[in-house]
Amino acid sequence: MIKYVYSFAGGKAEGKAVMKGLLGGKGANLAEMTNIGLPVPAGFTISTEVCTYFYAHHRRYPKPLPVEVRSALRKVERVMGARFGDVTNPLLVSVRSGARASMPGMMDTILNLGMNDTVAAGLIRKAKNDRFVFDSYRRFVQMYGDVVLGLKPEHKDETDPFEVIIEGKKKEKGVELDSDLDAEDLRALVAMFKQEIKKRTGHDFPEDPEEQLWGAIGAVFGSWNNDRAIAYRRLYDIPESWGTAVNVQAMAFGNMGADSGTGVAFTRDPATGENRFYGEYLMNAQGEDVVAGIRTPLPIPRMKKENSRIYKELERIRKVLERHYRDMMDIEFTIQEGRLYMLQCRAGKRTAFAAIKIAVDMVREGLISDKEALMRVEPDQLNQLLRPVFDPREESQAAAKGRLLAKGLNAGPGAATGKVVFNSPDAEEWKKRGEKVILTRIETSPEDVKGMDASEGILTARGGMTSHAALVARQMGKVCVAGCGSLQIDYATHSMRVNGKVIREGDWISINGTTGEVIEGKLSTRPSEVVQVLIDRTLESREAPVYQLFARLMFWADKYRRLRVRTNADQPDQASNAIAFGAEGIGLCRTEHMFFGEGKIGPMREMILADTEQARRMALAKLLPLQRADFEGIFEAMNGKPVTIRTIDPPLHEFLPHEEPLQRTLAQEMGIGYEKIRQRIESLHEFNPMLGFRGCRLGIIHPEITEMQSRAIFEAAANVRKRGIKVIPEIMIPLVGNVKELEDQERIVRKVASEVMKETGATIRYLVGTMIEVPRGALTGDEVARVAEFFSFGTNDLTQTTLGVSRDDAGRFLIPYVQREIYRKDPFEVLDRDGVGALMKIAVEKGRSARPGLKIGICGEHGGDPSSVEFCHEIGLAYVSCSPFRVPIARLAAARAAIAGQTREKKRTLRRSKPQRTSRMSSSKRAAAR
Ligand code: ADP
Ligand code: MG
Ligand code: MG
Numbered sequence: 001m002i003k004y005v006y007s008f009a010g011g012k013a014e015g016k017a018v019m020k021g022l023l024g025g026k027g028a029n030l031a032e033m034t035n036i037g038l039p040v041p042a043g044f045t046i047s048t049e050v051c052t053y054f055y056a057h058h059r060r061y062p063k064p065l066p067v068e069v070r071s072a073l074r075k076v077e078r079v080m081g082a083r084f085g086d087v088t089n090p091l092l093v094s095v096r097s098g099a100r101a102s103m104p105g106m107m108d109t110i111l112n113l114g115m116n117d118t119v120a121a122g123l124i125r126k127a128k129n130d131r132f133v134f135d136s137y138r139r140f141v142q143m144y145g146d147v148v149l150g151l152k153p154e155h156k157d158e159t160d161p162f163e164v165i166i167e168g169k170k171k172e173k174g175v176e177l178d179s180d181l182d183a184e185d186l187r188a189l190v191a192m193f194k195q196e197i198k199k200r201t202g203h204d205f206p207e208d209p210e211e212q213l214w215g216a217i218g219a220v221f222g223s224w225n226n227d228r229a230i231a232y233r234r235l236y237d238i239p240e241s242w243g244t245a246v247n248v249q250a251m252a253f254g255n256m257g258a259d260s261g262t263g264v265a266f267t268r269d270p271a272t273g274e275n276r277f278y279g280e281y282l283m284n285a286q287g288e289d290v291v292a293g294i295r296t297p298l299p300i301p302r303m304k305k306e307n308s309r310i311y312k313e314l315e316r317i318r319k320v321l322e323r324h325y326r327d328m329m330d331i332e333f334t335i336q337e338g339r340l341y342m343l344q345c346r347a348g349k350r351t352a353f354a355a356i357k358i359a360v361d362m363v364r365e366g367l368i369s370d371k372e373a374l375m376r377v378e379p380d381q382l383n384q385l386l387r388p389v390f391d392p393r394e395e396s397q398a399a400a401k402g403r404l405l406a407k408g409l410n411a412g413p414g415a416a417t418g419k420v421v422f423n424s425p426d427a428e429e430w431k432k433r434g435e436k437v438i439l440t441r442i443e444t445s446p447e448d449v450k451g452m453d454a455s456e457g458i459l460t461a462r463g464g465m466t467s468h469a470a471l472v473a474r475q476m477g478k479v480c481v482a483g484c485g486s487l488q489i490d491y492a493t494h495s496m497r498v499n500g501k502v503i504r505e506g507d508w509i510s511i512n513g514t515t516g517e518v519i520e521g522k523l524s525t526r527p528s529e530v531v532q533v534l535i536d537r538t539l540e541s542r543e544a545p546v547y548q549l550f551a552r553l554m555f556w557a558d559k560y561r562r563l564r565v566r567t568n569a570d571q572p573d574q575a576s577n578a579i580a581f582g583a584e585g586i587g588l589c590r591t592e593h594m595f596f597g598e599g600k601i602g603p604m605r606e607m608i609l610a611d612t613e614q615a616r617r618m619a620l621a622k623l624l625p626l627q628r629a630d631f632e633g634i635f636e637a638m639n640g641k642p643v644t645i646r647t648i649d650p651p652l653h654e655f656l657p658h659e660e661p662l663q664r665t666l667a668q669e670m671g672i673g674y675e676k677i678r679q680r681i682e683s684l685h686e687f688n689p690m691l692g693f694r695g696c697r698l699g700i701i702h703p704e705i706t707e708m709q710s711r712a713i714f715e716a717a718a719n720v721r722k723r724g725i726k727v728i729p730e731i732m733i734p735l736v737g738n739v740k741e742l743e744d745q746e747r748i749v750r751k752v753a754s755e756v757m758k759e760t761g762a763t764i765r766y767l768v769g770t771m772i773e774v775p776r777g778a779l780t781g782d783e784v785a786r787v788a789e790f791f792s793f794g795t796n797d798l799t800q801t802t803l804g805v806s807r808d809d810a811g812r813f814l815i816p817y818v819q820r821e822i823y824r825k826d827p828f829e830v831l832d833r834d835g836v837g838a839l840m841k842i843a844v845e846k847g848r849s850a851r852p853g854l855k856i857g858i859c860g861e862h863g864g865d866p867s868s869v870e871f872c873h874e875i876g877l878a879y880v881s882c883s884p885f886r887v888p889i890a891r892l893a894a895a896r897a898a899i900a901g902q903t904r905e906k907k908r909t910l911r912r913s914k915p916q917r918t919s920r921m922s923s924s925k926r927a928a929a930r
Helices: 017-035 049-056 065-080 117-127 129-149 161-173 183-201 209-223 227-236 299-308 308-325 352-364 370-375 379-385 392-400 424-432 445-452 468-476 529-536 545-560 572-580 591-595 601-607 613-638 659-670 674-683 696-700 703-722 740-762 775-779 783-787 795-803 810-819 835-851 866-874 885-915 914-918 923-929
Strands: 005-009 043-046 091-098 109-114 244-250 262-267 278-283 331-337 339-347 404-407 409-412 417-422 436-439 455-461 480-481 488-489 495-498 501-505 508-512 515-522 565-569 585-588 643-646 729-733 768-772 790-795 856-860 879-882
Touching: 005 017, 005 065, 017 043, 017 049, 017 091, 017 244, 017 308, 017 339, 043 065, 043 331, 049 209, 065 244, 091 209, 109 129, 109 209, 117 129, 129 161, 129 183, 129 209, 161 183, 209 244, 227 445, 278 379, 299 308, 299 392, 308 331, 308 339, 352 370, 352 379, 352 409, 352 545, 370 885, 379 545, 379 866, 379 885, 392 515, 409 468, 417 424, 424 436, 424 445, 436 445, 436 508, 445 468, 455 468, 455 508, 468 480, 480 508, 529 545, 529 572, 529 601, 545 885, 565 572, 565 885, 572 613, 585 591, 585 613, 585 879, 585 885, 591 613, 601 613, 601 659, 613 643, 613 703, 659 674, 696 703, 696 740, 703 740, 729 740, 729 790, 740 768, 740 783, 768 775, 768 783, 775 795, 775 835, 783 790, 783 835, 790 835, 795 835, 866 879, 866 885, 879 885
Parallel strands: 417 436, 436 455, 455 480, 565 585, 565 879, 585 643, 643 729, 729 768, 768 790, 790 856, 856 879
Antiparallel strands: 005 043, 043 244, 091 109, 091 244, 262 278, 262 331, 331 339, 404 515, 409 480, 417 508, 488 495, 495 501, 508 515
């Protein structure tokens, strides 16, 4: 029989941390904390399988569920010594959602459930604290009204009806804070709330605790498919099929008075990664008061003075958690009358800086291995390390001139400059127009995630380090300054007042997410520490702590990765940047970019416009020395590392002017009539250039082009060799779909090579290979490999030709395609494994069947995308090649793929050697292990 409910009560739990799929993250960790002896209020988790069942059966529950819930609830009652719905000794619970992956702010929790008038009376008799009771009561009615009965406003300009009532009450009493309201006021609020509910829904507020419980459970499951949840899942790639769990848990009351409170914390600093306790708490408060920005919370270190006993206990738990989970944790706790309770823990979200620092530190502290450290840093996070910072001089000058507007919390490091917008739709629109924007809001909510995504940075007036804005910004790797209290934002006029100034929509501001400073106007940015050390060489590595962490991580990555990492570079400076980032060769040198260089476009056009072979050869003769010099520069920069050079690829008309005035100038320059030029250009016009006269087709029809390029390459190689620099050119013929195309071009290359070697007396080792970028080339990989000494997957074109989608024309439909999950990701960003990947596998297999040692790599844009790198590892490529700034990302991705592969392999052998284990597992354990 399937088990649907898992309890955690009295120091023992049926679940554990690894059961996130079944219990959700929150439930699994509540179970784990219970099992390791931490003080967790008793409760139980209704599994995600119920959610799946719920949606598969017209929102009905599995039959055994009510019985299982009842018996789990009885257990909670026994442990807590109170009864749900009882009049003399009532138990109140929270009902909390919890998906496998955390979805901040997506689904709302209901606290103090089980409350009604008679229960309240009983609780007052027991607790002798009527303020606490009515505070709990009014919170419950509000949350239940909002979440279960649907009173929460849909639109962000509307206000919560309960908040309106509270504001009215506070005004009437002349107080500012909720905590200034007394028991009588709160009791009045309860009545008014219920009246409002009756008015809006036509129904009385449900008094029966049992009915309340099932209402709340249903609302949690229902919320899995609300718009916010769906939008969030889409953004973070969370499959709908996962479902959410529901946690029902005995309340710990942080609102019982001055010796009660609630807080959130990270076991290390989530912004910098520093090993210090980091968080906020509020006394006499409940639930999300800390992060809601109603009252200003206190920093955790303050507790050391104010309540050293609790602080010590928290500090102890912090250590226990870090040692147990071997990670930086994000925790929620509540203090009820001097007793500490843990309400949640999960691996903490962190900036890239923090991720790397924590990973490296934890290796030093002996908590994790270097392999684990690598698995803790997402390759894309390295982007943040490479991101620019403000020029500090300019920043301090701006401050000196009074342009420092305000200071908030440094919630997401980095430097961002942009124009102010005050809502998310605007942010998206402006971004579409090509503007850089800073999304500025009083606070953000889940509706804002798309706008946040479209912004350079996020600035909020309210909320702490754990507010929605801060959390989501860190996850996105956005620059963020949060809780900047001195901003007076007026959405209606699209402006804000700050520091005596008025900033309007469209004005430039700059935010420093590392210091929390907000500066008026535009500031120029400056390269990151890593870039300063490696590329600009303006900083010594020993003065660069961030660089050192980066270098350590890269050192470990290089130790484990099997894939080599090359770069796509056409110029010597790009090549040396890439080497500084760890590139081990050039995987793609596009020769056509060179023709746009100084002095080259003229002869290039002459060549293209030539009528006769002789004229073409004359133009090519002018290009030869120029191109030779380019190659020499690259060979020198690469200093013996392999360089793959692709012969000319794009359609020739890309090199010609298309507007009349420019064509006239060209005619003049070349001393030819305008009409002739115009006609020639027109004759080169193609209806579908992507599939037209390009790639090896050019060199086959005009062999003199390939001859010239080969000569330039080999002469450059010979010259460089004379200077004692090793060089192994790899000549790559593009767009080959038929081995005969390659044969044709190979013959030319080899002929020129032996000519040059004879002329110069140098012996040059070189390879001739091809790009695999049309399906026929992949499908006939065995034939192609008889000639080709290497393959390089040109996955940009291979994606275009496999999907039959022109990348340049895809804008209009590809985004909707991804939204509708026709493709899960933009196939030009993330390799389409099922289609393009399948072709790659065929090419690898066939290619190696004909030539066992065939060297195979990838040089498409995908070579810098972590998931695609992983795939390349899995299908046994030798290297990936990507743009210089993505080289570190590819190195890390390659290491992670290798480590993941080892882990999978280990699991497989373990399973094979111990088959009896599974069969001995009890049925409940098997259910748990699923
Ligand atoms: P979220 O997933 O949005 O973090 P939670 O379920 O963690 O939602 O709950 C929201 C708030 O309510 C948190 O501050 C949490 O600590 C608090 N809370 C939840 N359950 C209880 C409980 N049983 N006792 C006291 N506080 C609780
Ligand atoms: Mg919430
Ligand atoms: Mg929580």
